[in-house]
Structure formats: C-alpha cells, structure tokens
Amino acid sequence: MTIVITVLLARSKFPSDAPTSSLVNHYLAGAGIASGIIVTPPAVLALTAYVLAPSMRHPFERLLLYPLFGSAALVFRFLSVTIWEPDPDPSPSGVNTAASLVDAAATSALVTSGIIVIATGILAGNFWLTLYFDSRRCHPYDHVALFLLGTAAAIRRERRRWHDDRQVTSWRASLEIVAIQVERDASLSRRTGIAEGSAHMELREEALRIAAVVRSHKRALAEAHSPRHVDAVVASLVDGLRAFCAGDRTALLANAPDQVPPRVIRFTRAALRVAPAAVLISAGILLPLVPAVAHSELASNLRWYLIVIGAIMFVTTREDLAAKISEAVAKVLLK
Template identity: 35%
Template sequence: MPEQWRVRNVSQTLDAFDALPVEPMERKRELRVLVESAAVRHWTWQMRFALHFGLTPMILIATFPASLVWFFGSERARYGIFACAATLVLASIWETALFRTLGARVFFLLPAGLGAYFWVMMVRASSNSGHKSVIALVGMVILVFVSIPVLFYLSRKYARSARVRCHPHDFLLISAVLAAGVVGRGRDKWRSTLFVRNAHGALEALAVRAHLSLALKGRVDVLDFGLRRELRLEAQRVAASIRSLKSTISTASGPESVDRVLESLINGIEAIAKIDRQALLDGAPPLPSGVSRLRAAAARILPGAVLVGAAFLVPLIPAIAANGHVASTVRWTLLVTGVTWIVSASSEATGRVGDVLGKVLPFK
C-alpha cells in the first residue's frame, strides 16, 4: 500500500509538470529529470514514516493500547485519549496556521478548540468515574512504555534516513510544480471565480512551503541566531513574491495575465530544481521594516485581545454575574470569538462585544 501511494504521488507530480509549457524541449527534459528525482526522494524517504504509519499495521502500535484505555478506562482516561489525539492532529497540521486563508485557519482552529476542550474536561473529570479494570491499566502501560518509545524511535530513524538522502528543496519543488499545474489548467478559465480561488489556494500553499523550506532550519545550528534570521528573512521575501502573484490572477484581463504568472512559476521551478537561491531572491520584494511589522501585528491582535480580555471582565458585571449560566455563556462566547478574530485578522471587536452585551444585559 505505501508503494502504491508513492508511485501515485510521483506520477501526479510528473503529470502536472508534463502539462507545463516549458520551452525549449531540452530545458523541459532537463527539468523533468530533476523534478522526478525530487519527487522520488520525497515520497520514498521524507514521507516514509507517515505512509507506513498510516497505511500499514504499524498504526496498531498506538491504536490498540489506546482502544483498551478507551473501552475499559475511567472517564478521565477517555478524555485524556481524545485530548492526546486532538493534540497530535494539531501538531501534524500546524503549518496550516501560516496560511492566509480563512478556510485553512478554521481548519486549524477546529482541532485546537477540541483539544483545549478535551484537556479541560480531562482535568475536571473525576478519576473515580466510569468503569476501570486491569485491562485499562495494561493498555496504559503498553501505550506509555512501549508504543510511544517505539514510534518515537522509528520516526527518528526514518528522519535520519531522509536527512541523508533528501534536500529541503524537494518538497518545495513538488509544491511549485503542483501550483503551476493548477494555474496552467485554468488558463482558459481566467474569468471563473472558482479558478481564481483555486489558484489562490495553490499559490498560498506554495508560499507557505517556501517560507518553511527556504529557512533551512535543519541545516543551521539552533544557536546560530544570525544565520537563522538571515535565511528566515530571505524565505519570507520569496514567500511574499509568490503571494504577489495572487493580484495578477485576481485582476486578470485575459489568458496573457495567467501566462505571466505561469512563466514566473516555471522560472521558479527551474531555480528550485537547480538550487539557485539567488535566482529566487532576484526580484523578490524587500520586507517591511520591523516597526511596520510590529504595527501590523498589533493591528491584527489588538481587537482579538480586547475580546479575550472582555471574556474575563464582562462576566464580573453584577447584572451578568447574578446568573451563572449566562456568565459562563458570555465568557466562552467572547473567548472563542476573540481567538477566532486573532487568527482571522478581523477588526470588529467592539461590535462583537456590543452584540454580546446587547443579548445578556437586561437594560439593553
């Protein structure tokens, strides 16, 4: 099964590349060899642990003892299993928090909210509630002392193999080819809003991948702050250059506009395939100053922070505190809305606080 997935994903990448209008043919053949090599390396080694864990009986190493705890453990143990599962899902999709799209951020917030809820419920649950047995204890011992160490060892083993054989640009090259494929297939659909949204999603995914891959964190010592910062800023510049293509797609006046974006992506594919970092940085816009970024971050976070602060202060108003149910509803509504507003970069905090107050205050 993992081999089938590997072959399918490599073929999908090559099909997307073959459809690109790369000229002359010698250039296309040269790039195709590099793209194929990167795709094979990525899906053979970089994704080896994920494919084996998800598509082979290896998953039973974790799910079997967890199911014993779930079926035979206490209420606290069941909430703990759910909380750990939600946290693991959140850790596996943390990159979606970097996407500047509402759908991706909502997708990130869902397991985050569920994880927080389950952790709170686990703490509040009674350890004596529910049926407990020796089977649940055995499952917990296996999970903690066998499953987790074994999976950690295997993940590190596969990661070492990937570091030896793969390059950080491999996944970036695959992402660039797939993004170019999305844009190229929609060349004659430039009027379609659906195409524009799909192209935006593909370009955003590529920008996030550039932000992560070009930072080269795995190649720099954690204490070399200067070099890490330099590489991170360069990666952010390339990501900003990719995001700037969204404007051309949105304001396209004909297939020629899409062609310009496609040509830029093809040049980027060549630079990534040949590991030409300078070519990627040529033409990339300079980043805003530190003060400008700080102001932008404050403008995004402040409205949500107001809502979070209101979540703890508004329930203390006597008219609300007199009703415990209403106070709890107000607190959670403001807290969840505040966190959502921070993530979605909205600025309607004052209106939201007023709406909540209008629903619960008797004199409104």
C-alpha cells in the same frame, strides 16, 4: 498501543443478560457519544483556523491528526478510570438489566475511543517518521519544489477557466500555501538554528523576499483576462521551480523586493482583538471572587462593568465609541 489493548481487555464488558435490541442501542449510543466528544474539539479548531487563516488550510489539514489523537487519548483515559453505576431500581431484575446496559454503553465508548487512539497514533507516528526521513534524505528545497510543481501543473491544467472567479481564488490560495512553505524552507532554519542570530535573520529576510515573489503572481492571476496571461504566470513559476531545484538563491532573489513589510495575518489581528476583551471578561468573573473584593458593596457592579467593557472591546474596534460607552456604564454601575 500495548497499554490501550491491555486496558480494553481488562475493562471491556459484553453483557448478555439484557434484551438484544437494548444492548445494540446502547452500544451504538456509547460509540456515538464517544465519537462526538472526540471529534468536536478538533472540528471547532479546524473551523476556527479555516475562518481566520484560509491560506493555512492545507498545512492545518496535515496537522489536524494531532489534536484528534490528543482528544481521543483524553476520552480514553477518562473512560478507563471511571466506573459507571446505574440508578437504583427496586426490582432485582431491573438492577441487573440497567447495569448490563450501562456496561454495554461504557464498553462501546471505551472500545471506540481506544480504536481511534490506536489509529490516529499509528498515522501520527507514520507522519512524523516520514517528515524525519524526508529531512535527512531530501534536499533543502525539495518540499518547496513539490508544492510549486503541483500548483503550476494545476494552474496550467485549468488555465481555460481564467474567467471563473472561484477557480482564480483557488489558484491564489494555492500560491499563498507555496509562499508559506517558501518562508519556512528557504530560511534554512534546520541548518542554522536560531542561535546563529545574524545568519538566521539574514536567511529569514531572504526567505520573506522570495515568498513575496511567489505572492506577486497572485495579482497577475487576478488581473488575467485570457489563457495567455495565465500561461505567463505558469512559465514564471516554472522558472522559479528550476531555481529551487538548482538551489540558485541568486536567481530566486533576482526579482525580489529589497524589503518586505511585516505581514499581519488575519489570525494575528483576531488574536490582538480578542485578547484584551478576554482579559477583561475573565477579570470580571474572577476578581469579585477575591475575598477583599467580594466583601465590597461594588463587587457585583465591578463584575458587570468589566464584562460589559470586555464585550464592547470585542464587538467594536472604534476606540472613541468604546470610551463613550465605558464612561456611561461606569456612571451607572460605579456611582
């Protein structure tokens, strides 16, 4: 924070030798551009996470502060080391006015990014300290209990909307969030660590089984056709809440399946699909730049072949169709 304030005091310029209306417009433009550049990467990241992993919305919203802080820090650092010069103007007064307007826009952008860095830094520090003290003061299952209590209370409060598809979908998403929290906390990784292989794996498997019990209520909610069925789900969740508060893993595992098949979440499926396509497209762009390949007559054809194959792999999951198209493209480009 001290460094940011020092840079702001040293680099900020507030000119007064330009028209007031132009200065105000450039101040607003600088602030708007800086804010847009800072917010765009976290916003794209958030939208991607929302599309690929809807169940992770709540945890991701808590962690969105970190990419916002990082983006603001990068913009602030760039503005703090960059000197902006206006285009040359034949008239002396024009040069002075243009320089003043450029200084106004640069100062506004620098101040805006500095404020965001300080604000997000304070919030991130407070969030980290909260988690740190919670981990030292709270019991292992306190977070799960709070998540489960909030979800059960929300379902109980809105149980008469069992016929509303959007409401049921919201309940199911909340249960998925609880299940993810169970997978994290019930594994007791803070107490065992990954170095203790057998104990860590055993607790991890038990956590997955307990999370499966939580997820089993999602189907019950989807099949509910009266408030009474919703109340039965709430009662079961409350029983689980009592077991978590008591630290009774035996009760939590009583109705758990013996084994839980590995889950491939949507994000993983998307990554497995995108990665090979991205590698081929990158190879198509970079390989022809290698001197030994660049001098070859087929360099351009190789580039387009790899790019086309990468695009085909990204668009379709049918291997037979991709193979046929690849053969056809190879005959045309690499003959």
